[in-house]
Each structure stands twice: as C-alpha cells, then as structure tokens.
Amino acid sequence: MKIPFDPIERAEVVEEIVMRDGKRKYYRFRYAPYYGGIVTADTIGCCFLCAYCWNYFRNLNPWKFGEFCSPEEVSRRMIEIANKKNCIKFRISGAEPILGKNSFYHLLKILEFIKEKFRNFEFIIETNGLILGYYPELIKELRVYKNFIFVRISIKGWDERSFEKISGADRKYFVYTIDVIKKLKENEIVAWPAVMYEIFGEYGLRKIKERLKKENIDTEIEVEYLERYPFVEENLKKRGLLFY
Numbered sequence: 001m002k003i004p005f006d007p008i009e010r011a012e013v014v015e016e017i018v019m020r021d022g023k024r025k026y027y028r029f030r031y032a033p034y035y036g037g038i039v040t041a042d043t044i045g046c047c048f049l050c051a052y053c054w055n056y057f058r059n060l061n062p063w064k065f066g067e068f069c070s071p072e073e074v075s076r077r078m079i080e081i082a083n084k085k086n087c088i089k090f091r092i093s094g095a096e097p098i099l100g101k102n103s104f105y106h107l108l109k110i111l112e113f114i115k116e117k118f119r120n121f122e123f124i125i126e127t128n129g130l131i132l133g134y135y136p137e138l139i140k141e142l143r144v145y146k147n148f149i150f151v152r153i154s155i156k157g158w159d160e161r162s163f164e165k166i167s168g169a170d171r172k173y174f175v176y177t178i179d180v181i182k183k184l185k186e187n188e189i190v191a192w193p194a195v196m197y198e199i200f201g202e203y204g205l206r207k208i209k210e211r212l213k214k215e216n217i218d219t220e221i222e223v224e225y226l227e228r229y230p231f232v233e234e235n236l237k238k239r240g241l242l243f244y
Contacts, residue, residue, distance in 0.1 A: 001049060001060070003239075007130055007169035011047035015099040017062045018045035024106050025066035027058065027094070029077045031085050035124060039081045041074055042094035045103075048128055048167040050156060051235040052196060054227050055094045071109035078110075079117050090114060091124040098131045104138055111145050121148055128167070129153040133176030136183050143187050151184055151191040152222065153177065158200060158207035165239050166199060182217050194222035199241060 018025040025044045032040045044066045046059040058065045069077075078090055098104050107125070114121055123145070132139055132151075142149060155178070157163030160171035184191035195208060205221070212219065226232070 001168070003049070003168040004164050004170040005049075005168060007047040007167070007173050008134060010169075011096075011099045011131060014045045014047060014062055015103055018043070018066070018095075018099070019102045019106065020068050022102075022106060022109075023068035023070045024074075024103060025062065026069045026074065027066040029074075029081060031081050031087065032093075035089055035091075037085065037087050038089040038091050038124065039078045039085070039087055040090075041078055041092050043092055043097065044095050045099060046096040046128075047099055047130055048096070048156065048169050050167050051239040051241055052166070052199060052226055052232050054229060054232070056231065056235065059095055071106055072113055075110050075113035075117075079114065082118075088118060088121045089124065090121060091126055093126055096128055096131075097125060098127055098138070100131060101135075101138075104131070104141075108141065108145075111148070115145070115148065123149050125149055125151045127151065127153060128156060129177040129180040130169075130173060133178075133180035133183065134173075136180075139180075139183050139187050139189070142184075142189055146187070146189050149189065151189060153181055153191060153193045155193045155195050155208060158195075158204040158211065162204065165241060168239075178211065178215055178217070181212075181219060182215065185217075185219075192219050192222055194224055196226055197223050198226040199236075 028042045030040050032038055044058050045062045097107050156167040160174045163174040164171035181191050
C-alpha cells in the first residue's frame with residue numbers, strides 16, 4: 001500500500017471486508033495476562049498500518065484471515081473464558097475495534113450482551129481514536145456504558161510528521177487522535193493515551209506531553225514497550241524509524 005494514505009477511506013474499505021450482516025471477523029479468543037488478567041477477542045482490520053504492529057500482516061490482508069462472528073457469539077465465547085478464569089475484564093485486541101458505524105454498533109451489542117450477564121465488569125476499548133475523533137457523535141452513544149468502559153487511546157506520534165511515519169496515515173488526521181481524549185472526558189468516559197517507548201523515546205514523550213498540555217488535556221500517559229519481532233524491526237527500518 002502506498003504511504004501516506006487516507007485512513008478514513010481505508011477504514012471504509014476495511015470495514016466492508018471484515019463486517020458482514022452485523023458479524024465481524026475474529027481469529028481467536030483467549031485469556032491474556034495484561035491489565036492483571038483479561039479476556040481477549042482478537043479481531044482483524046485497521047485504518048492504520050503501524051510499523052510496529054504485532055498483527056501487521058493480518059491487518060494488511062484482512063480478507064485472508066479469521067471467521068465472521070456475531071456480537072452474541074463473541075460475547076458468549078468471552079463469557080465462557082471469563083467464567084473459567086473468574087475474570088471480569090474484557091477487551092477486543094489485535095486491530096481497530098471501531099472502523100465505522102457498523103463495527104461500532106457491533107461493539108455496542110457485545111457490551112450489551114456482557115452487561116446482561118455481569119453486574120460489574122470492565123471493558124477496555126483499545127483504539128487509535130481516529131474514528132471516534134472524526135465522528136464525535138458516536139462518543140455520546142458510549143455514555144450508556146460509561147460505568148463499565150475504559151478507553152485506551154494508542155497515540156501514534158508526537159506530532160503530525162511522526163504520526164505519518166509511524167501509522168502510514170496522512171498527517172492531517174493526527175489531530176483527531178488527540179482531540180478524542182478531550183471529547184471522551186467531556187462525556188464522563190475514562191480515557192487515557194498510551195505510547196510506545198522505543199518509538200517515542202524521551203524526546204517523543206516530552207513532545208507529546210507538551211502537545212497534550214497545549215490542548216488543555218490533563219492526563220497520565222501509559223508507556224508500553226515494543227515486541228521486537230523480526231518483521232517489526234524490518235518495517236521500522238523501511239519507515240526510517242530508529243529504536244531509542
């Protein structure tokens with residue numbers, strides 16, 4: 001794929017591939033040690049193509065992988081794992097959960113099914129924030145679940161230039177991934193940014209903190225660390241991104 005690309009256009013194309021009649025493509029369901037233990041549904045399809053993505057090839061070729069699952073089936077399989085592991089934390093990982101309205105409402109139905117079975121639960125929405133930032137009206141619909149959801153925004157750069165290099169998306173869309181944090185907080189939804197330390201380094205961390213402060217966004221930044229798969233290192237070299 002030619003870089004940079006329009007991520008909104010890509011989101012529409014990818015959503016057409018990974019969504020069918022309310023069902024979405026998933027390739028596994030598992031329990032993971034993150035967040036102190038969490039039930040995870042790994043899906044396919046993203047509007048970005050981040051150089052360090054551990055699921056890069058599935059997201060590059062979404063038509064090749066996974067099976068279509070209804071929201072009811074996804075929630076059933078997640079609840080089965082949760083009951084076995086005595087766990088109340090859930091997430092969708094591996095790709096972008098919100099590519100447009102179809103995938104957004106698919107997610108809402110999963111939340112509703114889980115809510116029917118658990119009086120208390122935590123659902124961590126791991127997202128790059130683009131679609132929620134670009135279509136902020138969707139955020140208002142999340143407010144129904146504000147007592148159960150936590151939105152982790154994976155920030156893909158400290159400025160427009162680094163965003164384009166890291167995500168492959170046109171730099172003009174960077175602003176939406178920052179503004180969404182403020183919009184979520186305004187709707188009383190817990191949200192925070194996360195950054196990849198080996199990509200940002202101390203310089204990038206300092207710059208993103210300055211950017212957030214400039215936008216009047218008061219928040220802690222989660223720092224995550226890179227999985228150094230050989231193909232990840234190769235992608236980073238191709239994009240001209242160096243490890244710190």
